[in-house]
Amino acid sequence: MTRRIVLGLFKDFDQAFAAIAEIREHKVPGVSVDDVILKSPIEHPEVEEVLGERPAHVPKFTLAGAIFGMTFGFLFLASAQATFLVQPQGGKPVVPLPSNFVLTYEMLILFGVLFTLVSFIVGAGLFRRRPPLYSEMISLDQVGVMLEVEEEQAEALKELFRRHKVVEIREEAVR
Amino acid sequence: MQTKDINEQIAWAKINKDVLRSMENPRSGYWIAVGICVAMVLVAILAEIYQYNAGLGVGNLNWPHMWDLYIATFIFWIGMSHSGTLLSAILHIVHADWRKPIYRFAEAMTTFSLMTAALFPVLHLGRVWNMYWVLPYVSDRGLWPNFRSPLIWDAFAIFTYLTSSALFLYVGMIPDLAICRDNAHGWRRKLYTVLSLGWAGTDRQWRHFRKAYLLMACFLIPLAVSVHSIVSSDFAMSIMPGWHVTTFPPYFVAGALYSGCAAIITLFVLLRYFFRFEEYMTIPILEKTVKLTFAIAMVWSYLWIIEFLAAWYGGHKADVEILVSKFTGPYSPFFITMIFCGTVLPFTLAFERLRRHLPTMFVVSLLFNLGMWLERWMIVTPTLAQAYHPFAWNVMWPSVVQWAIVFGSFGWFGLLFLVFVKIFPSVSMYEVKEMVYHRRRHVVEELAVKYHRRAGDPQPVTDNPGT
């Protein structure tokens, strides 16, 4: 049982979305809209309407990062200060809250940003080998619809693409 | 007169082509500019070597003028770094799409002016070789930096801001780096392949990208405000008259936005002229930026007036004396110039003719930044010259060494920027594509032709050029 990856390149979003709409209606048996990978030069503003809600967990990590940064920042500063008793005080307490607040705030933002970045890279699947079947036209002005299907469904899928004036179809066997 | 921010009929392929063209084949003028910048940096390096070996006395620093141009210029560069990221982030959050053609170089400006600013607190130190002592690292002697010191806050704030704004710039550039990767050859292709992190434009990547970018923008707004507030704490947290001012944090933030916006205008004019970006960096976008600058200039003017009124009304003797000496003392020519450049000159922006006139805007924006640089100097020095203890009153003029290092910092910034524009796309291609895509969906061509178009708007193309 071999599987194939099929990529259809369309001239614009409308044609690609029409093709996806047909996939949604199960015009090709056994192929679900959830398997569709849309490749585009920009993000279409209503892409959820077409593909359905798909998860992105970035905000949770951002929140976690901010909370971590805040707690870690304050405890780090305060415990450093509490073990460093010859520090200059100028009449201020050993653990001064106002200045620690300022630094805690910076740490909150720093770790918030770093966690956001990491969750973006992990979540978006970057830093891996580029997926097969990439066309340079996608970074220019064409919209790609990519699916991994069974060998026998590939022909029906390509037929569907052609109905929607696909510009180019590329395919590749899954190794 | 052109009123549209961008011609929504520009084909996506043309956007790629125009921006990628700007990154290729530097002309001789580019190399001359690089040469000038390198020469400026060399001057500063020589001055710094001299100062490093001889001591800070070569800068004419003395008692009580312990700080002078270095700290003033440090604040200047920190300030300049504020507009890029802050405006980009704010305008991104409120979906002001006219930011899209200009935000990339503005963010680059942020990062590079921060990298310039960060040099100054280092090289103004008496013992530069021990600068790492300000970092909070675990040492076997149980020593820590003093977390009460606003200078340590500076170190934290600059580190956080440099990291965050560089990441913001970079993350926003990943889709564009993928475009570069697809079109480059040789070493550039290798570079962009690494930098674009395997971006393929899938819906999953875009979805995470949008969330992450928005969240980073949300972080950067309070961060930018806090960074310049912290820099102002170097002064506001001190006890000195003329420094110990409650309104300094907002005053510094407003001044930062002001000089940053002025720098954006300067670079806008330069990039538009040299890279032929007339179709992206359009006059209406310039006009919007200029209007924003005008508003910020007025906020800034209000805040300095309030600062002086507070000193006057408060009647603290030392405060009042410094205030009077700013207007009448030895530094008064610079102070008056600062008021002229910062508060009087912005009224040129009230005239539409001037707002849309590129050479005028170029000159005026440079003068704004001159005024803002003087402002920082006039914050630092008069207080040192004339603080509480009258025996220590003294007037000092910086020596050529200080001027050389300040001069060289502009070369350093220019060099970083020049390298940037040839390696990275200085106009965001994917966002301009988004911009024209959105606008194209909302435009009714017949109406545009019939009613909305004024002379000078680009002619609508009758046959659809496709996406």
Add this chain to the structure above:
Amino acid sequence: MSLKNLLENWSRYRRGHEQGGYHDYEHMWAMVIDLDKCIGCNACSVACYAENNLAVVGEERFARNQAMHWMRIERYWDEPDLERAGKLEHGEYQQYGASFLPMNCQQCNAATCEPVCPVAATYHTPDGLNAQVYNRCIGSRYCSNNCPYRLRFFNFWSYYETSWPKPLDMQLNPDLTVRDKGVMEKCTFCVQRIRAAKDKAAREGRKVRDGEFQTACQQTCPTTAIVFGDLLDPESQVSRMWRYYEVELGKTEQHKRHPERRGYRIMEELNTDPCILFLERVREV
């Protein structure tokens, strides 16, 4: 470990100057300078140069305000207070002679220089001294900028290279260092003498006696205008003088029962809590 320390001692770590601070002071070294006795002879300043290895910077650098006088005699000709009171015509000052103000580090207990140092190079010792750690200093010079008295001096050059040509280097005090360029320095209340006296007392198993040692400026003053001692010792001369002149530490304003007693601290309204009590000059007008 650290967290436990933090939680156990939290209230102690949160005590500011107003609540007595974290430190329990062993001593509180303080000074009284009687301006009425000061004749402006600069002997204290010279003694300080000799005792503390202060660099002699030369005429040119002195003119550029790069000198290192920890102890300086300030000379004022004008008398704005008397003029305002109508007791003196403008320009009539000289015949009344100059006023002198010896200024050395005020050893503030809530020192403004301390909290701004980025690397903790200046801090408060349990002796009540405002110490400067030369080895730790990186020369950000913020402390000097934040000193309202401008009593901190910076090594703008490697002064030692020219300051003591041979054989003058033989006169350097071996009890303390010679500073190189890039560090801040200031009056220490002759900390090396304090150290020696404390060590001697510890060896002999007793407390430091009042008057057991003197600071260099005090030792040299021909009119004994400078008195130095421990404020925590109620019987010391300094303590008795502070009590008599009704000046107390920890206040921003002194309410005296006898306003005619002339002691004051310079700029105490800034809440720096300086440890030097000045006795006002008595003018005959």
